[in-house]
Amino acid sequence: MTSAPDAPGGAVDPVAEPVVRAQGTGLVAALTFDDGPNGADTERLLDLLRDTSIRAVFAVIGENVLARGGADLLRRTVAEGHVLCNHSMSFADMGGWPAERVADDLRATLRTIRDALGDPAAPVPYWRAPNGSWGVTAGVAVELGMQPLGVVNTIQDWEVQDVETLSASLRAAIRPGELVLAHDGGGDRSGTVTAVERVVRERLADGWTFTLPLPR
Template structure:
């Protein structure tokens, strides 16, 4: 990512027309991430995976993180846990972000692994956007959600995803912490539908002209 960092969370997708940037939060999950990665690989789709330190350190998590990177997906720091950081002071936020970067890079065996994005757990930003920019990460918007933490019916989630997937924007789904099989089914189904309609799946990007 070469655009200047901004504290305004990024909500756009790269490219023009029928494009969408898929972002995936709260994993990796040994239960559901493998099926999602299989499906994305079969379709040649890249995504941003916003990863949680606790999930990386869970059994199988580090191997999944390595697979995510090896298959060309992009990483986003999503904190060490699922804690709401909205009321934290800058020092506490900074310590957590740095610790999660350490967890990610230790799991990858690469002290310089690129983690270009930050996304606040629960969309509770507080001072996190400012600290993320200070640490070299672009905040990534929490927008176009499908509320897949409330329900895992694939038909319902497919309908929500069709509504949430807007041209030129980021869309948000979850592969963790567990029990996201309905999300995976919906994501792959809607990707197939939209590609048949001429959509492309890209990555987040800054946009100066709408």
């Protein structure tokens, strides 16, 4: 792979306040997934989204892109129309980091993503801080052309992978006009994916539409 230049992330007029709303009105919500790409869990999510014609945001970890199979999953994610979010090179808490260190990490993640895609200017319009620990990261992301993406309506799937528990949490987390956050990486997320498969199909049957985050 070749090193890519530091092109801006691709957000239009980003601001430091994180986006928390979904596009559209009525029964709409935006699906966002963190911590991938991650083998079979990401594959299953992509299968679901393809079969239901839903686009989502995937907040990816640079180390996972570099892991075995990660680049292939990332390329599939983009090829199928999903939107990328920079989620740092690792799972480190960046809340106490100085701006220069944050910028180095965000740039490294952008380069890793773009090298995997073979596109030095591939759009990565969002930034989401690991663990929701923002510190100065939102301002740095804006300077690098990325819009911070809110950490809201989580289902706490880092604590449990029981499908019934997660299904109930996801039903409560899908709220009209808002984002919802689940994880396809950071460990075994098979329970999360099963819950997403179940609840997304329920919501579609009930007349919901899944969109993308509301642009600034």
